[in-house]
Amino acid sequence: MTSVKKIVVLKGDYIGPEIMTAGLAVLEAATKDTTFAYELIDAPFGGDGIDRAGDPLPQSTIDVSKQADAVLLSAIGGPKWDNAPRRPEQGLLEIRSKLNLFANIRPTKVTQAQIDRSPLKPEYVKNTDFVIVRELTSGAYFGKPRKLEAHQAIDTMYYSEEEVTRIMHQGFKMAQKRNKHVTIVDKSNVLATSKFWRKIANEVGKSYPDVTIDYYYVDAMTMAIMSKPATFDVVIIPNLFGDILSDEAAQITGSIGQIPSMSVGESGPNLYEPIHGSAPDIAGQGIANPISMVNTVAMMLAESFDEKRIADKITAAVDYIIENHYVTPDMGGTMTTGEVTQKMVDYIKNYE
Amino acid sequence: MTSVKKIVVLKGDYIGPEIMTAGLAVLEAATKDTTFAYELIDAPFGGDGIDRAGDPLPQSTIDVSKQADAVLLSAIGGPKWDNAPRRPEQGLLEIRSKLNLFANIRPTKVTQAQIDRSPLKPEYVKNTDFVIVRELTSGAYFGKPRKLEAHQAIDTMYYSEEEVTRIMHQGFKMAQKRNKHVTIVDKSNVLATSKFWRKIANEVGKSYPDVTIDYYYVDAMTMAIMSKPATFDVVIIPNLFGDILSDEAAQITGSIGQIPSMSVGESGPNLYEPIHGSAPDIAGQGIANPISMVNTVAMMLAESFDEKRIADKITAAVDYIIENHYVTPDMGGTMTTGEVTQKMVDYIKNYE
Ligand SMILES: CC(C)[C@H](C(=O)O)[C@@H](O)C(=O)O
Ligand SMILES: CC(C)[C@H](C(=O)O)[C@@H](O)C(=O)O
Numbered sequence: 241m242t243s244v245k246k247i248v249v250l251k252g253d254y255i256g257p258e259i260m261t262a263g264l265a266v267l268e269a270a271t272k273d274t275t276f277a278y279e280l281i282d283a284p285f286g287g288d289g290i291d292r293a294g295d296p297l298p299q300s301t302i303d304v305s306k307q308a309d310a311v312l313l314s315a316i317g318g319p320k321w322d323n324a325p326r327r328p329e330q331g332l333l334e335i336r337s338k339l340n341l342f343a344n345i346r347p348t349k350v351t352q353a354q355i356d357r358s359p360l361k362p363e364y365v366k367n368t369d370f371v372i373v374r375e376l377t378s379g380a381y382f383g384k385p386r387k388l389e390a391h392q393a394i395d396t397m398y399y400s401e402e403e404v405t406r407i408m409h410q411g412f413k414m415a416q417k418r419n420k421h422v423t424i425v426d427k428s429n430v431l432a433t434s435k436f437w438r439k440i441a442n443e444v445g446k447s448y449p450d451v452t453i454d455y456y457y458v459d460a461m462t463m464a465i466m467s468k469p470a471t472f473d474v475v476i477i478p479n480l481f482g483d484i485l486s487d488e489a490a491q492i493t494g495s496i497g498q499i500p501s502m503s504v505g506e507s508g509p510n511l512y513e514p515i516h517g518s519a520p521d522i523a524g525q526g527i528a529n530p531i532s533m534v535n536t537v538a539m540m541l542a543e544s545f546d547e548k549r550i551a552d553k554i555t556a557a558v559d560y561i562i563e564n565h566y567v568t569p570d571m572g573g574t575m576t577t578g579e580v581t582q583k584m585v586d587y588i589k590n591y592e
Numbered sequence: 593m594t595s596v597k598k599i600v601v602l603k604g605d606y607i608g609p610e611i612m613t614a615g616l617a618v619l620e621a622a623t624k625d626t627t628f629a630y631e632l633i634d635a636p637f638g639g640d641g642i643d644r645a646g647d648p649l650p651q652s653t654i655d656v657s658k659q660a661d662a663v664l665l666s667a668i669g670g671p672k673w674d675n676a677p678r679r680p681e682q683g684l685l686e687i688r689s690k691l692n693l694f695a696n697i698r699p700t701k702v703t704q705a706q707i708d709r710s711p712l713k714p715e716y717v718k719n720t721d722f723v724i725v726r727e728l729t730s731g732a733y734f735g736k737p738r739k740l741e742a743h744q745a746i747d748t749m750y751y752s753e754e755e756v757t758r759i760m761h762q763g764f765k766m767a768q769k770r771n772k773h774v775t776i777v778d779k780s781n782v783l784a785t786s787k788f789w790r791k792i793a794n795e796v797g798k799s800y801p802d803v804t805i806d807y808y809y810v811d812a813m814t815m816a817i818m819s820k821p822a823t824f825d826v827v828i829i830p831n832l833f834g835d836i837l838s839d840e841a842a843q844i845t846g847s848i849g850q851i852p853s854m855s856v857g858e859s860g861p862n863l864y865e866p867i868h869g870s871a872p873d874i875a876g877q878g879i880a881n882p883i884s885m886v887n888t889v890a891m892m893l894a895e896s897f898d899e900k901r902i903a904d905k906i907t908a909a910v911d912y913i914i915e916n917h918y919v920t921p922d923m924g925g926t927m928t929t930g931e932v933t934q935k936m937v938d939y940i941k942n943y944e
Contacts (some may be wrong), residue, residue: 290867333782362680364711379751383746390753393788394735394783396747396749397747397748398746399637399744399745400744429669430681430733431747432739458835459838462837463840466844467711482831484814485814487814487839488814488815490815534617540814569822
């Protein structure tokens with residue numbers, strides 16, 4: 241008998257719950273009549289955490305997440321909590337840290353159906369298919385001291401050997417399963433942490449003789465993502481630079497509203513989340529793009545539960561709605577979140 | 593009688609001297625038969641500084657630069673000096689600091705002639721015309737401690753109130769002369785220095801009631817530069833983020849080989865330089881794109897010497913060669929650096 245998988249659902253803020261509903265509807269449709277069994281566990285988090293439990297990351301949410309098989313998170317934050325003592329984003333940084341989710345994986349794939357949506361000319365963007373492996377629990381995001389004083393402010397970028405080494409192995413291992421090409425991004429002509437990053441990349445790389453390595457300064461990489469995105473395979477990048485460049489990479493697909501991500505640790509559950517924000521400006525209108533959340537669900541099924549066939553069914557449903565322009569306004573369509581979701585559910589029902 | 597302007601020439605490395613020669617040829621042609629008189633003062637700097645004087649920034653170069661009316665710098669650095677005790681880039685960071693050049697101004701303008709060269713679709717890129725005002729002498733580039741140890745590394749991001757205030761005034765003043773719109777870029781949902789940056793922007797903004805302000809997180813801005821570049825006017829950004837986003841902005845023009853920049857301090861000469869690197873891979877082949885250096889010369893004439901008419905003549909020459917495809921291979925042409933330069937010189941000679 242297969243065990244029932246425990247999925248913690250952190251439903252998000254503003255458009256967060258709208259797209260979570262869509263994602264869960266697709267999950268239900270796609271797993272129906274399969275052997276995959278799951279249980280959803282709702283837990284307060286982000287703005288919703290502040291509202292329901294007084295904190296963006298209540299201890300109970302950490303506890304239940306640690307026991308889960310996967311954590312599914314939707315977009316969080318927004319103006320409602322701007323003056324909260326601890327803002328929703330604080331919860332996000334903390335859950336990454338508490339669950340030790342040191343690697344954030346963000347795929348950038350431009351399918352034939354998406355080429356038209358890209359701001360880039362087709363000849364630049366075609367065949368793009370790379371993943372960004374972003375370090376997620378150190379660097380400028382967590383270094384101490386961090387001080388905001390009346391007349392000055394300080395942040396610290398920090399990396400230890402262990403932190404850099406494990407993210408490198410993560411990236412190189414992924415490359416071995418893909419096209420065996422790693423790109424190391426840093427600013428080693430200026431920063432000490434970046435010199436360190438590059439040095440360790442070079443050392444770790446020696447254990448993966450089948451993988452080609454190249455090195456880019458972050459400023460040059462921001463150009464290359466636009467001018468030759470199809471040349472990359474696995475991009476290993478420090479936390480802060482990864483935040484910036486993964487958004488740039490998302491944009492070349494034409495809509496950040498499509499991109500899932502996965503955060504992984506040494507052990508414990510992975511966390512899955514769309515990479516976009518909670519879009520307070522369009523919340524409540526029923527027009528949020530559900531694709532990112534649906535792709536996030538597919539990624540969870542494939543990566544945490546090895547349910548590649550179910551994931552493929554979902555991905556096919558996404559391709560189907562994009563090709564047929566059954567999409568929300570941000571992608572040039574006229575459908576609501578619910579209508580788009582229904583189209584995917586119907587497609588999945590009839591999927592052979 | 594007009595005084596003779598002193599221009600310090602730091603000729604650069606690899607393709608640096610090749611494009612400097614081009615820039616100076618155009619300067620000579622464009623100022624001929626005008627009242628503008630200048631003297632060129634060659635000084636060792638960067639890799640050339642190491643070779644000729646044992647250091648990327650000899651004291652004599654600092655001294656002569658401080659006395660100058662402007663400093664004209666070409667691209668520096670390269671593999672030849674990879675193992676030098678002080679690398680060429682060190683000289684660049686230090687001259688910015690020693691001359692107190694706290695603001696780096698990088699224009700991104702996409703003219704009709706350039707639209708075809710952009711990796712972006714025309715409807716995205718048309719009408720783009722903004723300037724990036726990058727803080728240049730503080731932030732992650734200069735913060736202490738900076739440590740590279742065996743098992744860990746540290747960098748420090750630092751900003752003082754004075755440093756942030758003066759760059760804000762610089763940007764807001766520029767906006768008043770342009771389209772009265774300032775965009776503040778930071779990562780204030782995570783970094784203390786960014787919260788500080790945004791707070792001071794907000795305060796300084798109150799003294800410029802005619803200027804509209806908006807705020808972008810750096811990750812969102814990296815998307816906006818691609819998806820709606822024409823909506824920006826003046827972008828004020830910390831040192832490290834500015835390094836990254838100004839290269840992204842350069843890329844949307846289709847060739848970083850076109851973009852000039854200017855670094856300004858509270859007093860003393862401005863420093864002018866192309867924003868691209870020294871391209872060791874194509875050095876010595878006579879195919880380096882001279883446009884960035886020529887635009888840099890035009891910027892110097894307009895900004896340091898108030899010679900708007902001469903600058904316009906040069907800009908017209910650049911438009912002319914782009915329109916007629918008299919360009920180097922990086923821009924899809926077949927001409928050499930020398931041939932392109934000659935086309936500009938000839939155009940200027942016949943300019944009414
Ligand atoms: C919301 C914010 C704190 C977060 C980050 O900077 O990591 C987000 O931009 C992301 O990339 O997941
Ligand atoms: C060469 C390097 C140190 C420099 C920087 O990072 O500032 C360059 O990229 C620039 O933008 O002028």
